[in-house]
Amino acid sequence: MNAPAYNFAYLDEQTKRMIRRAILKAIAIPGYQVPFASREMPMPYGWGTGGVQVTAAILGPADVLKVIDQGSDDTTNAVSIRKFFGRTAGVRTTTHTTEATVIQTRHRVPETPLKAGQILVYQVPIPEPLRFLEPRETETRRMHALEEYGLVHVKLYEDIARHGHIATTYAYPVKVAGRYVMDPSPIPKFDNPKLSNSDALQLFGAGREKRIYAIPPHTAVVSLDFEDHPFEQWRHPASCALCGDDASFLDEVITDDRGGRMFVCSDTDHCESRRAAPSQPTVQDAEVARG
Amino acid sequence: MTPVDTPLLIAEGLSKWYGRQLGCRDVSFELHEGEVLAIVGESGSGKSTLLRILAGLMEADAGCVRYRMRDGVTRDVAALSEAERRFLFRTDWGYVHQDPAAGLRMAVSAGANVGERLMAIGERHYGRIRGTALDWLTRVEIDTGRIDEPPTRYSGGMRQRLQIARNLVTGPRLVFMDEPTGGLDVSVQARLLDLLRGLVAELGLAAVVVTHDLAVARLLSQRILVMKGGAVIESGLTDQVLDDPREPYTQLLVSSILPP
Known part of the structure; x- marks a missing residue:
């Protein structure tokens, strides 16, 4: 058997054409959810079947692929998708944000600002921002069509009534190009401002829900809020224990069962490149110097 | 005329x-x-x-x-x-259903139920929305201390009054x-x-x-x-x-x- 086991990037060409059409439509109508005929992929739903299909449709032999999961390059999800395309498309893979042309992501936007020509592909579990308040798909579609978005604010109202502030910390609803309200996938709201006026193209794929949507480059994306409770970015009030960054999004890592914990950058590539650069003293270095 | x-x-x-x-x-x-x-x-x-x-x-x-x-x-x-x-x-217009569950959002608080129409027509100030909701709860004789409870915890009569408040808030x-x-x-x-x-x-x-x-x-x-x-x-x-x-x-x- 010398015949290749797979077509380039796993999906057959007709499927890729179908997905590309959906992507083009999504780019033409920023924030609008385009239905597409999502395929079965060799991984379970929830592992990024939507993102993988979008990536497969846009990947070319010259592309360099990076896959991150919660900001990290080395978790199971990221490693297996990276290997999947390494095997089925033979493309070069990387962990460096600056080198990649296509970045598939789950739950984070890289800290390094994206450049023109790069494409960020998000894995989306539930694309409908109105879903938890309005269970009927027919009704939510009509609400999008007629721009009836009062319901999103009902959710934010509930947050303030219950917690005293807008307690939604991820999948924070945004309005794209002044028209469609969109779920930015479960990225932390810390990342929301990075969606707006980005130089890179941002694509969103939801495999189980069969929807693709997009934010073209240089598109205004506004996080929804109240006049007296404006949108606020949130991060742990600490700096990274490894690289000392006090502006990046941090993960809390529990180190023992006696309350010990440390905060580290969620974006591993960002953290590693800061540590590799010689001029950056780390917190530990500083402590050693002080001690 | x-x-x-x-x-x-x-x-x-x-x-x-x-x-x-x-x-x-x-x-x-x-x-x-x-x-x-x-x-x-x-x-x-x-x-x-x-x-x-x-x-x-x-x-x-x-x-x-x-x-x-x-x-x-x-x-x-x-x-x-x-x-x-x-x-x-x-x-x-307002539409009061026989079954309050059909006219209310049972999963969100009473205040949000009353405020929904205001938010739907573009009110974006939390304080004002809440003030109006409190005012309307008083007018339909619902204890304002229960503004943050969902209607599922209300009695049948209270639900019906809440539904009325929700409809009347925009002055139909x-x-x-x-x-x-x-x-x-x-x-x-x-x-x-x-x-x-x-x-x-x-x-x-x-x-x-x-x-x-x-x-x-x-x-x-x-x-x-x-x-x-x-x-x-x-x-x-x-x-x-x-x-x-x-x-x-x-x-x-x-x-x-x-x-x-």
Whole structure:
């Protein structure tokens, strides 16, 4: 058997054409959810079947692929998708944000600002921002069509009534190009401002829900809020224990069962490149110097 | 004619068939601002069909419903675009369902239920929304301390009052009510009717109330339509029709009320 086991990037060409059409439509109508005929992929739903299909449709032999999961390059999800395309498309893979042309992501936007020509592909579990308040798909579609978005604010109202502030910390609803309200996938709201006026193209794929949507480059994306409770970015009030960054999004890592914990950058590539650069003293270095 | 003399709502020759089954036939009437019209009749007489057609929830097979918009222009409701109709429905109109669960969002707090219409028409100030919600809860006699509870924790009577507050918050001119006191016990009914009568008088609301309870019709409405088998068989001033019914069926209805 010398015949290749797979077509380039796993999906057959007709499927890729179908997905590309959906992507083009999504780019033409920023924030609008385009239905597409999502395929079965060799991984379970929830592992990024939507993102993988979008990536497969846009990947070319010259592309360099990076896959991150919660900001990290080395978790199971990221490693297996990276290997999947390494095997089925033979493309070069990387962990460096600056080198990649296509970045598939789950739950984070890289800290390094994206450049023109790069494409960020998000894995989306539930694309409908109105879903938890309005269970009927027919009704939510009509609400999008007629721009009836009062319901999103009902959710934010509930947050303030219950917690005293807008307690939604991820999948924070945004309005794209002044028209469609969109779920930015479960990225932390810390990342929301990075969606707006980005130089890179941002694509969103939801495999189980069969929807693709997009934010073209240089598109205004506004996080929804109240006049007296404006949108606020949130991060742990600490700096990274490894690289000392006090502006990046941090993960809390529990180190023992006696309350010990440390905060580290969620974006591993960002953290590693800061540590590799010689001029950056780390917190530990500083402590050693002080001690 | 001055705007006050023009009717708020005009129904002309409304008919509806469900296949070969008649829903309602050739119903016409006019409703003026501040006027309450009761539609009474037995189950299956076409009351609810008529109400749903009037409120634009269902299309009539014949006839039309015209409404005088806030700008004073009377327009055919069926000819409005969907966006306009939905906007009308959540600003200038109210619809009180018999089952409060159908008219409320049971999963969100009472305050958000009242505030939803405000947010839908573009209010973006939390403090003001909450202030209005508190004000309306007071007006429908709900303890303001319970503003953050979902309606699932409310009693039937409270839910119905919350539904009324939710509808009235945008200052509608016309409210449709489908058996507003159905399913409530007698003392709660009396309290709700009292509240409704007060609000209708205070706000100068026009209302179309569908009910099978003649006591509700007598307490709330100035005019009445009696329906039987899909047609209006008698209409007129409420007191007149109920005290001196002309049609045999109306006489039967009135005489079937148990004497107090």
